[in-house]
Amino acid sequence: MTFLLIAIVFLLMLLGAPLFTVISALTLYLLFSNQIDSSAMIIEMHRIATTPILLAIPLFTFAGYLLSESGAPRRLIRLTNAILGWLPGGLSIITLVTCAIFTALTGATGLTIIAMGGILYPALLRGKYPGKFSLGLVTNSGTLGVLFPPSLPLIIYAIVAKVKINELFLAGLLPGILLVVLLSIFSIQKAVATEVPRTRFKFSEIGKASREMIWELPLPLIVFGGIYSGYFAVSEAAAITAFYVLLVEMVIHRDIKWRELPQVMRKSMVLVGGILIILGSALGLTNYLIDAEVPMKLMELIKAHISSPFLFLVMLNIFLLAVGCIMDIFSALTIVVPLITPIASAYGIHPVHLGIIFLANLQIGASTPPVGMNLFISSLRFDKPMFSLILASLPFMVILLIALAIITYVPWLSLALLK
Amino acid sequence: MMDRLERLDDTINRVEQILLVTSLSLMILIAFLQIILRNLFVTGLSWGDTLLRNLVLWIGFIGAAIATKEGKHINIDVASPWLPFAGKNLAGRCTHLFSFLICGLLAYAALKFIKHEAQMGNVTLLNIPTWIPATILPVTFGLMTFRFGLHFLKTLSGVGKFGIMDEREKER
Numbered sequence: 001m002t003f004l005l006i007a008i009v010f011l012l013m014l015l016g017a018p019l020f021t022v023i024s025a026l027t028l029y030l031l032f033s034n035q036i037d038s039s040a041m042i043i044e045m046h047r048i049a050t051t052p053i054l055l056a057i058p059l060f061t062f063a064g065y066l067l068s069e070s071g072a073p074r075r076l077i078r079l080t081n082a083i084l085g086w087l088p089g090g091l092s093i094i095t096l097v098t099c100a101i102f103t104a105l106t107g108a109t110g111l112t113i114i115a116m117g118g119i120l121y122p123a124l125l126r127g128k129y130p131g132k133f134s135l136g137l138v139t140n141s142g143t144l145g146v147l148f149p150p151s152l153p154l155i156i157y158a159i160v161a162k163v164k165i166n167e168l169f170l171a172g173l174l175p176g177i178l179l180v181v182l183l184s185i186f187s188i189q190k191a192v193a194t195e196v197p198r199t200r201f202k203f204s205e206i207g208k209a210s211r212e213m214i215w216e217l218p219l220p221l222i223v224f225g226g227i228y229s230g231y232f233a234v235s236e237a238a239a240i241t242a243f244y245v246l247l248v249e250m251v252i253h254r255d256i257k258w259r260e261l262p263q264v265m266r267k268s269m270v271l272v273g274g275i276l277i278i279l280g281s282a283l284g285l286t287n288y289l290i291d292a293e294v295p296m297k298l299m300e301l302i303k304a305h306i307s308s309p310f311l312f313l314v315m316l317n318i319f320l321l322a323v324g325c326i327m328d329i330f331s332a333l334t335i336v337v338p339l340i341t342p343i344a345s346a347y348g349i350h351p352v353h354l355g356i357i358f359l360a361n362l363q364i365g366a367s368t369p370p371v372g373m374n375l376f377i378s379s380l381r382f383d384k385p386m387f388s389l390i391l392a393s394l395p396f397m398v399i400l401l402i403a404l405a406i407i408t409y410v411p412w413l414s415l416a417l418l419k
Numbered sequence: 420m421m422d423r424l425e426r427l428d429d430t431i432n433r434v435e436q437i438l439l440v441t442s443l444s445l446m447i448l449i450a451f452l453q454i455i456l457r458n459l460f461v462t463g464l465s466w467g468d469t470l471l472r473n474l475v476l477w478i479g480f481i482g483a484a485i486a487t488k489e490g491k492h493i494n495i496d497v498a499s500p501w502l503p504f505a506g507k508n509l510a511g512r513c514t515h516l517f518s519f520l521i522c523g524l525l526a527y528a529a530l531k532f533i534k535h536e537a538q539m540g541n542v543t544l545l546n547i548p549t550w551i552p553a554t555i556l557p558v559t560f561g562l563m564t565f566r567f568g569l570h571f572l573k574t575l576s577g578v579g580k581f582g583i584m585d586e587r588e589k590e591r
Contacts, residue, residue, distance in 0.1 A: 012513060012514055012517050013494075013495055014495065014497055014498045015498050015510040015513060015514055016494050016495070016496040016498070016510060016511075016514055017494060017513075017514035017517055017518055018487075018492035018493065018494050018514075018518055019492070019493050019494055019495065020483075020492065020493075021492075021517060021518040021521040021522065024521050024524075024525055025517070025521050028521070028524055028525075028528075037528075037531065038524065038527070038528035038531070039528045039529070039531040039532040039535060041525075041528060042525070042528050042529045042531075042532040042556060043532060045556070046476070046532070046553060046556065049475060049476040049479055049480070050472040050473065050475065050476055051472075052468065052472060054472075054475050054479075055446075055450065055471055055472070055475055057475075058443065058446065058475060058478055058479070059446070059447065059450065062443065062447070232454075235450070236450075236453075236454050238450075239447070239450030239451050239453070239454055240451065240454060242447050242450070242451075243447055243448075243450075243451040246447065261440075262436060262440045265439060265440050265443050265444075266436060266439060266440075266485065269439055269443060269478055269479075269481070269482035269485070270482050270485050270486045270489065270491050271482075271491075272478065272479055272482050273478075273479050273480065273481065273482020273483035273484070273485065273486050274482070274483060274486045274491060274492055274493045275493070276479035276480070276482070276483065277479070277480070277483040277486075277492075278493055326495055326497060327495055328493050328495075330493065331493055371497045
């Protein structure tokens with residue numbers, strides 16, 4: 001009976017039922033069969049929604065959406081072009097860097113592919129980059145920013161796993177840079193091999209481009225400087241960012257009209273609502289599972305078969321790639337993290353390092369064939385069949401997997417900045 | 420009948436939009452004001468942080484209700500791209516009916532939660548009982564139930580969108 005119900009719910013999930021209803025259904029069933037009142041689940045939702053740190057999520061998301069709708073992406077591309085455009089493979093590095101920054105700010109990789117890819121893909125083709133390479137590049141660049149603060153997945157992990165956000169923000173930097181550097185090397189090599197024409201370096205263009213961006217340039221300083229120096233709490237940095245972006249884009253640049261603002265608010269809060277309700281329902285489920293000592297039983301099972309931490313990490317990598325492939329990063333984090341953290345700590349893995357492994361893994365999973373979310377979004381956005389996208393992504397996947405191995409098996413990379 | 424229901428839905432949507440925009444604007448202002456007060460005047464609004472936490476609750480759940488209207492809830496959609504037209508329609512029917520039932524149960528659970536909170540008699544900012552801001556939970560879950568029901572009726576009559584995913588793909 002139980003098995004049949006779970007199978008039906010699982011089937012509905014694969015057919016596209018909203019994840020929060022799937023999770024809620026399981027939780028309600030578990031509560032009901034153990035004669036616990038269903039309002040226990042609502043208590044959990046209410047508790048998580050009113051956690052102080054959660055304030056950072058709507059504020060950062062709103063700021064990110066506002067930036068994406070404004071002229072900021074265009075200005076950012078112009079400035080990075082002035083600085084890096086003369087390098088061999090310059091435009092491809094610009095794609096990697098700007099997409100990473102953009103995802104870090106908006107937290108939605110799909111949004112990056114659509115907003116940035118829409119500008120960069122035609123530019124890459126005009127710059128005589130091979131079509132297949134360009135397609136793979138814009139599809140995979142979107143995932144890069146997840147490890148850079150203040151990305152939403154970092155915040156969500158910190159909430160769910162109960163680690164300090166500041167530490168996680170620091171830990172993501174080196175692994176994130178590693179990903180960007182490895183992909184840049186690959187891109188330069190590709191550009192040199194296919195003899196992509198280079199542009200001349202003009203000092204005056206840097207001046208013009210940075211003057212155009214002068215108001216947005218202090219933003220990273222506010223976010224990173226404020227948080228790392230310990231001067232602001234994360235939610236305070238979010239509040240300043242939202243207010244500052246509102247001021248710059250609406251009053252100084254006037255890229256967006258005031259009557260368009262409610263639409264931007266609505267779009268961004270639909271994403272926040274979608275994440276919050278999954279977070280709420282998943283925590284209800286995992287709380288129940290923890291009470292029922294499921295992670296403990298899982299741990300005994302795994303410990304009996306896997307003795308070395310190394311082997312455990314290999315299994316974790318494979319498992320998380322599969323999860324990241326079928327599930328979006330927010331749901332994956334809220335459901336899987338509470339079950340895995342106790343097991344990982346039994347193998348002596350640092351909770352902050354574990355967070356970076358999770359995020360790197362899940363973000364790469366999102367571009368993994370056959371059903372990675374980014375492949376679908378890219379296929380729709382650039383009107384290309386799935387199959388050619390999978391082919392275009394393959395060389396990038398190889399590099400991302402190498403980087404993933406380094407991030408997973410060299411804890412130093414994540415923990416060096418923590419002290 | 421369907422027309423009337425959809426017009427009702429649109430009216431509710433306008434109210435939601437106003438609530439959402441006011442709450443978010445208020446949140447940005449108060450959160451920023453708190454920082455200014457704390458850093459420049461070493462003071463702060465005593466009720467500010469509680470208000471902000473309740474605004475997150477409201478914004479989040481109103482956002483979730485709007486996500487239901489627009490079919491933008493996060494889901495896993497691995498099967499439907501390969502399904503034929505009729506299969507998509509059937510899948511849409513099943514998932515919407517399922518979501519309708521689950522949201523109904525959640526709305527009921529949220530009502531029990533409110534009743535319980537009211538009996539406890541805790542108060543939050545400005546001596547308002549805690550259950551009052553929390554009423555957004557049964558209200559939005561009720562709304563989600565209504566909207567999933569509406570989606571279900573639409574798939575029955577064969578109009579409207581079949582997969583929940585369709586709209587979201589265009590946007591993200």
